[in-house]
Amino acid sequence: MSRSPLPIGTWGSISTSVERTDDKGKPVAYRSKAKFRDHDGHVRVVSAFGKTKTAAERALQTRLQDRAKTTQSGDLTTMHKINHLLDLWEQRFERLVADGKRSPTSLDTYRRAIKNHVRPALGEYRIGEATTPRIDTVIAKIKTTAGAPTAKTCRAVISGAMKLAVRYGAISVNPVREVDTIESQPKSPPRSLTTEEVTLLRKHLNADDCAVQADLPDLTTFMLATGVRIGEALAVLWSQVDLEAGTVEITHTIVRVKGQGLLRKTTKSRAGQRLLHLPDWALAMLRTRHAAGIRFDDPVFADSLGGFRDPTNVRRSLRTALSPVGATARRDLGLSLRALRRQTGMTRKQVADHLHWPQTRIELIETGRIKVDHQLVATLVTTYGIQLANHHPLLAHVHDAAQPTESDRLAWIRSHALRKTTATALDQAGHTARQIADQLGQAKVSITQDIYMGRQAANPAAAQALQQAFDDPELP
Template sequence: MQIDARGKAVKHKSQARFRDHDGHLRPVSAYGTSKTAAERALLKKLQDRAKTGQHAGELTAMHKMNVLIDLFEAKFKEWVKDGKRSPSSLDNYQGAIKNHIRPALGELRIGEATTPRIDTVVAHIKQRAGAARAKTCRSILSGMMKLAVRYGAITVNPVREIETIEAQPKNPPRALTSDEVTLLRRSLAADGRAVEADLPDLTTFMLCTGVRIGEALAVHWHQVDLEAGTAEITHTIVRVKGQGLLRKGTKSRAGERLLHLPNWALAVLRARHAAGIRARHATGIRLDGPVFPDTHGGYRDPSNTRRALRTALSPVGSTARRDLGLTLRALRRETGLTRKQVADHLNWPQTRVELIETGRITVDHQLVQTLVATYGIDLDHRHALRTQVHDATQPAESDKLAWIRSHALRKTTATALDQAGHTARQIADQLGQARVSITQDIYLGRQSANPAAAQALERVFDEPEMP
């Protein structure tokens, strides 16, 4: 007990001896502003110590969550090394841990990470970063707390009881029509930048197989049998932080598959093979090299390829749109501004300015007026520029392609097979998916009507009598 100058107690100490989980007696003390407060603090300390002792192991309920997070990351790296988890999953999880989980929970003790607390954290993540990110964080936290149970820090995984997150897709499954496929292939073939990025042949291969973009980029020439008309899918390309591009096994065992190719796809591959042999003095064909290499004959980055595809699918809609873009670029350069400076001033992504200046985005009067105001120009007083804007806002056929992303090619393949009468299991095998439900819910476009249903019901019931 501490006493002040007037002889009054300012701090009380309560002490006891506690038999720890290892059998040794150790002194435990606590302080309070009164004798009762000190005794209560000591009792709480003893209860926490007893709770910790019941679950003795490498972790205890008194350890901070940061310790558990570090352990989970170390374990996950071991799983990646053993081939049980994907390196891309590790990168994704580490980003979620760094940006969301560690700041919110890292300084808590493991025993304090209760179901209500974790539920609140995940709800905030959903509000800030969206349902998909919150779902990832929930999965990570479940794995962490499962590890805590296994190591004896807690007895029940508190994440099991938190609210399930339903991440609805932004867009419903949509497949390209036959006309859209024709328009897509024609548009890519006529786009110089798309041809330079080797997108026409890659897109054809993805449409005729349904493979993921990383799987297409991982196919080697020795895996293509031009005589039998088959392609073997065994690997995918991923970028791993600190290691660069890696060719790793497919996402699951279901991803390893032998696919038969339609004749129009074989024609594309035969042409590539013949062109590669003729160009042997350059990169040439290597049996252990990729069918769709980068400019140096190595592996292509899937992210860069997706970006190139997105750019190509925001095509130059018309000559008028292209000419307007060139005019806007000239006006920006006259002011001495860079695209980044303009984007920062308008709070736009930098790519938006680029797409406008290359004629690859639909524009309207208000959009251009906002942009040129940055250059000190009043659009209403520039008759020639107004005329260009009017001409550029007219619709173009290629605008129909702007919605397409790389996964739409897989959906198109799946839906085409569905319409041809293939079962969901057969389609899942084609796409390399272990769960048929994923194929049905995400990759198959819903049929608007089923005329055969009425005929089938008529045959079964044959005008049932009314009571």
């Protein structure tokens, strides 16, 4: 009966012999060897040398173990660096983007995470060295230094790369699988605008010349009427608007891709492609724009040259329009503080470094786009060698700038708050979560419920329902 072959990646018995002796015949070098069955099925002799028999055998054991790791199937081995694995993962993701199965903006996000966090932390390790404890430590550090959202992105990237390593045969188990999930409280709970705030927002934008020039009043009206994302709103063409039927077709979104510029791409899921009916007040706005003259292949909300607008720039314009300038008093105070800084010959960076503040904070103060109080200004001007209590004109400026204004109530609003407002309004009108998700273009109802519907503090109807359900006149 023939002997069964060695399993792939294993070796037979080790034999050791004297390789070299000195002039007196004393062994000074040993050779250990064993037969090893490689991944291609061929059996080869592997040797190692040592000054003693034990050293030679130990060296051979190490070489055999390394060979077992590096002869697994696929294009990767445990001895490859994680940098190489990340290159392969990026190339695979690029192919998915080219096939339309992944978003190019996701690729940009992942590339930033890889460049700034994953490669510096893990890139030089071998794949076989990427253990669960080591990855867990890296992700925990990223969460501390860069925040939970960035840590979640890095965890997803590392998990995807290690999944690729498993598929290519470099490792047998994804080490990220046992890493703790990243939990964090959102900075702010889902919040939608009240009816009063919507009215105030629309009045505020219509009264702001810069906001009107940026076409924000009509754009916010459209977003409130549809609940679409800002990129989707900017991608709508006139050919997709039916003023007679009162509908708009949502099929694309505008994104900026590094190296490619602005792109009009299909929505990220099939649920995002939808036909929406418009309320009369939104139709009136669109009819007014239509009457001014349009071309059917032009965007509804075009830039000054008739092309597509950058969502990032539009968000910035909205933030600027809603920044808590409130009154000229804050702007005047900012100009006074800037003049005092320049008198000292200090730059914003020098002031920020001295106070351990972000440099942007100095800029916001000097442009009047941050609410200030007595303590904040006192701390700042101390750097300029000024005691606020002794500077009466500046004290008066601070007093005026610290007064609340009506527009302060709008400073928290971002473009997604409009989307949440639409969802909450539909919720309060009795629409189901599925109907609202379809309006927003979301495949998962749970996301609509958890993120986009404003939570009501109280439900008076619940007491009435329970009253009717369990009231028993026979009980006291």
